[in-house]
Amino acid sequence: MTSDVLKRVAALPEKSTDELKEMWQNLCQSSAPPYNRTYLIRGLAYRIQELAWGGLSETTKAKLEAQAAEEKTMDRTPNPIRNDGLPVAGTRLVREWKGVEHSCTVLDDGFEYQGRKFKSLSAAARAVTGTRWNGKIFWLGGKK
Template sequence: MNISPRTPATPPSVVAQIGRLPELKMPEIKALWQKLFGADTPNYNRPFLERRIAYRLQEVEFRKVDAKLLERNQRRIAALLETGKVEKSDRDTRPAAGTVLTREYRDVEYCVVATADGQYEFNGRMYPSLSMIAREITGTRWSGPLFFGLKGPAKPEVSTRKGLRR
């Protein structure tokens, strides 16, 4: 059972599927539960069922293996074994697939979903970087990870002399 209309070439995104859950009738919710969990619904509490279905849809979609993530993790493990620490430059600010990033900007809340292929879904479109989304929202160039709070602003280095900053 599909919970949103689609064409054969473009399956509905997980975000779209989850967004349509409140529109489904209870028999459709039960049928979707049966499909996803292989059992009858445990109760008739609709908010509970919708939350569990939304979680399962994300689990199914984002369970796919990300080759780039595996490669980065192998490099990080090798560096950790060799030096005993992970280099700062090798730290990854890319969120895990399925992560929903939310940012309020000028009294408007914006939501972005990280996808399994390393892209980001925003307003029904795919973007290769958070910086492109931040630029679309603000109209100016921003560091996407900084704009969405994945990393903090650079801290100025403190000189060895008291109170002096470089």
């Protein structure tokens, strides 16, 4: 039985999309979803194994449903990365330079370093080093 299941799953990628959709109809008792071949193959592989060896236990289903319900009620915080690839306002960037720790705070309209406001991370990096730096590389990591 195991070898039959494995053979059926292994044969899925060789089937045409129409054959996969027909298999979906037969195995899942519903029309195939309008997704790509990869989705159909993965779904059919799961269904073939589920029919052969059984699906999820009731305990596992209950745990997954509880986790999904909890996920829906969780507080969602905004992504801490802005569209320009910089951290959101309020983030404190810390960098060690020549044995001294320096910190720069991200503002809505610039950056603050040692109480001074800068328009760019590069300007704040120059205040630290005295030389021109790519600000993202200096404050967010990488090498010059």
